[in-house]
Amino acid sequence: MTVDKLKYDVAIIGAGLAGLSLSIQLSRKGYSVILFEKEKFPFHKVCGEYISLESWDFLKSLGLPLEELNLPIIKSLMLTSPNGKTLQTELPLGGFGISRYFLDAALADIAKNSGVTLIEETKVEGIEFDDEFKIQFNRINDSAKQTVKANICCAAYGKKSNLDVKWNRSFLQLKDSRLDNYVGIKYHVQANWKENVIGLHNFENGYCGISKIEDDRYCLCYMTRAGNLKKYKGSIHDMEREILFKNKHLKKIFSECKIIDSFPISISQINFNKKTVVENNVLMLGDAAGTITPLCGNGMSLALHSSKILAGFIVQFLSGTIDRDQLEMGYEQEWNKTFSKRLRTGRILQRFFGGSTLTNLFVQTFKMFPFLVQSIIKKTHGRPF
Numbered sequence: 001m002t003v004d005k006l007k008y009d010v011a012i013i014g015a016g017l018a019g020l021s022l023s024i025q026l027s028r029k030g031y032s033v034i035l036f037e038k039e040k041f042p043f044h045k046v047c048g049e050y051i052s053l054e055s056w057d058f059l060k061s062l063g064l065p066l067e068e069l070n071l072p073i074i075k076s077l078m079l080t081s082p083n084g085k086t087l088q089t090e091l092p093l094g095g096f097g098i099s100r101y102f103l104d105a106a107l108a109d110i111a112k113n114s115g116v117t118l119i120e121e122t123k124v125e126g127i128e129f130d131d132e133f134k135i136q137f138n139r140i141n142d143s144a145k146q147t148v149k150a151n152i153c154c155a156a157y158g159k160k161s162n163l164d165v166k167w168n169r170s171f172l173q174l175k176d177s178r179l180d181n182y183v184g185i186k187y188h189v190q191a192n193w194k195e196n197v198i199g200l201h202n203f204e205n206g207y208c209g210i211s212k213i214e215d216d217r218y219c220l221c222y223m224t225r226a227g228n229l230k231k232y233k234g235s236i237h238d239m240e241r242e243i244l245f246k247n248k249h250l251k252k253i254f255s256e257c258k259i260i261d262s263f264p265i266s267i268s269q270i271n272f273n274k275k276t277v278v279e280n281n282v283l284m285l286g287d288a289a290g291t292i293t294p295l296c297g298n299g300m301s302l303a304l305h306s307s308k309i310l311a312g313f314i315v316q317f318l319s320g321t322i323d324r325d326q327l328e329m330g331y332e333q334e335w336n337k338t339f340s341k342r343l344r345t346g347r348i349l350q351r352f353f354g355g356s357t358l359t360n361l362f363v364q365t366f367k368m369f370p371f372l373v374q375s376i377i378k379k380t381h382g383r384p385f
Contacts, residue, residue, distance in 0.1 A: 003119060003148060008032045009318055011135050011150035013124045014157030016045070017300055018286025020107040022154060022307035024062050027114040029315055034117045034148060036124050036137060042105035046184040046267040048294055049219040050074060050198055050211045052095045052301040054384045058308060063110045064103075072097045072195040072212035079373070080201045081363035082356040084248045088197070089366075089373045093381060095198070095297070097213040099188070124163065127153055129281045152283070152314055156303075159270055159287045167279055174273040182270035183229055184294075185236060186221040189257040193218055198297065202359045203247045204228070209294065210253060217260065220253065223294050226268065236264060272350055274343070277332045281324070285310050290339060293346040296380035302339055305385050309334050338382070345379045 010026055012019045015037035023035045051059075053073075060066055074095045079087045112118050119137070125145065126136040133153040138145045155163065164172060174180070193199065195212035202208075206224030213219050222244065232238040245251035270291070277289050286303035310331055317327040366373045 003034065003146065004117065005032065005034075005148070007132075007149040007151075008034045008117070009150065010034075010152045010154065010314060011133060011148065012036070012154045012156055013127075013135075013161075013163070014155065014286070014288070015041075015108060015111075015118060015120075016104065016156055016158055016286060016303065017107070018288075018303040018307045019154070019156030020104065020111050021058075021062055021304050022156065022285065022311055023111050023116040023118075024107070024114050025307065025311040026314060027111070027116045029311075031315075031318060032117075033115075034119065034150070035111065036122050036135075037108075037118065037120050038123050038140065040120045041108045042101050044186070044188075044262075044265050045100040045104070046186045046221065046265055047100045047219075047300070048209045048211070048221050048297060049099050049213050050095050050097055050209070050297055050300070052298050052381050053093050054382050055301045055304045056096070057384055058304055062107065064106060066096075069098070069214065071214060074198050074211055075196045076198075077373075077377075078197055078199045079363055079366065080199070080247060080249045081360040082203050082247050083360045085360065085363050085367065086249070087363055087367045087370070087373070089370055091198075092374060092378055097195075097211045097219065099213045099217070099219065102214060124157075126166070127163065127280070127282060129153070133281075151318065153281070154283045154285060154310065154314075155279070155288045156284075156286045156307075157288055159267070159291050161288070169276065169279060171271060171273040171275045180269075180271040180273060181226045182223050182272075183226050184221065184223045184267045184270055185264050186219065186266070187257075187263040188213070188217050188260040189220050189263075190216065190260070191218045191220070191253060191257040193253070199249070199253075200297075201247050201250045201253075202363070203244045203250060204356050206244075207294070208244060208250055209297070218257070220257065221294075223270065236266070272347055274347075277335045278328045281328070283310060283314075283328070283331060289335060290343045292339075292343050292380065293350040296342070296346045296349065298342070298381050301382070302342070305338065305382065306335065308385060309338065342380050342382070345376065349376070 208222030
C-alpha cells in the first residue's frame with residue numbers, strides 16, 4: 001500500500017499484535033492510521049504461540065472467527081527440571097494455540113479492510129516531536145527517505161529496535177546477567193505431544209516450550225543465554241545436543257519430532273529489564289513497553305491488552321477530552337497498574353530459573369506444594385478484557 005496522505009491522526013511503528021490491534025480499534029473509530037512494518041506478511045516470528053484465554057473475547061471483537069478455526073484449547077502445564085523431574089498442573093484460565101504466521105496475517109487483513117494504511121517492508125529511521133510528530137522512513141532496499149506527520153505516535157516494534165539505540169533508552173544501560181543477552185530459537189514440528197498440554201522443559205541456562213497450534217503442528221520454542229550458543233560457535237544443533245538433550249524429555253521430543261521446512265528461526269539480544277512506557281512523547285506498547293519472560297506464557301495477551309488500554313486514551317485525546325500530558329500520564333499509570341506486577345514477577349522468576357541445581361530444587365518444591373504454581377500463574381495472568 002502507498003502513503004496517500006501527508007498527515008495522519010496516528011502513526012504506529014511495528015505491526016505485531018499490539019500495533020495491529022491498536023490500528024484496528026482506532027481506524028474503526030474513524031481516525032486515520034498509518035502502520036509501519038519492516039517485514040512482509042505473512043511471516044514467522046520467534047514466539048511461544050500460546051495465548052491465554054483472557055484474550056479470546058478481545059480477538060473476536062477485532063473480527064477473528066476463533067470458533068471457526070478449530071484451535072487447540074490448552075488446559076494444563078507440564079513442567080520438567082533439567083534432571084528430568086516432572087510436575088503437571090491445571091491452568092486456572094487456560095489458553096489456546098495459534099501461529100503468529102496465521103494470526104498476524106489475519107489481523108493485517110482486518111486492519112487494511114478497516115481502513116488502516118499498512119506500509120510493509122519499511123524501516124522507520126527517525127521520529128521528531130514539536131507539537132506534532134514527523135516520522136522519517138524508507139522502504140527496504142530503497143535509501144530514499146520519506147516523511148509523514150501525525151498527531152500521535154506509538155511504538156509497537158517489539159523487544160528491541162534501532163530507535164531504542166538512537167534514544168539511548170534506559171533499559172539498555174541496565175546490566176543484569178539474569179535479565180539480558182538471551183537468544184530465542186523456534187521450530188514448527190509434527191510431534192507426539194498432547195494437544196491440550198503445554199510443556200515447559202528446563203535446561204542449563206534456558207527453557208523450552210512445546211504446544212499445539214493449527215494444522216496438526218506444534219510450536220517448539222526455547223530461550224537460552226547467548227553464552228550457550230557462543231560456546232558451540234553458533235551451532236544451534238550442537239548446542240541442543242550438548243545442553244538441551246541433558247533433559248531427557250527434550251531429548252525425546254527433538255529425536256522423535258519432524259521439523260517443518262524453513263525452521264529454525266532465531267532472535268538475539270533479548271532483554272527483560274524494566275522499560276519506560278513513554279519515550280520522547282512516543283507511546284510504547286507491547287514488548288516495546290515491557291517484555292514478560294516467556295516462562296510466564298503471557299506475552300501475547302499483554303500486547304493485546306495494552307493496545308486496548310492505549311486506544312481508550314488516544315480516543316480521549318483526539319476528541320479533545322484530555323490534553324497530551326494527561327494522555328501520557330494517564331496511560332503510563334494505567335499500564336503500570338495493569339502490568340507492572342506481572343512483569344516484576346516474571347523478572348523474579350527469570351533470576352531463579354536457569355541454573356540446573358536451583359531449577360531442579362524449584363520444580364521439586366512445586367511438586368511438593370502445587371498450590372505455589374497456581375499462585376504464580378495467577379500473578380502473571382489477568383482476567384478477560
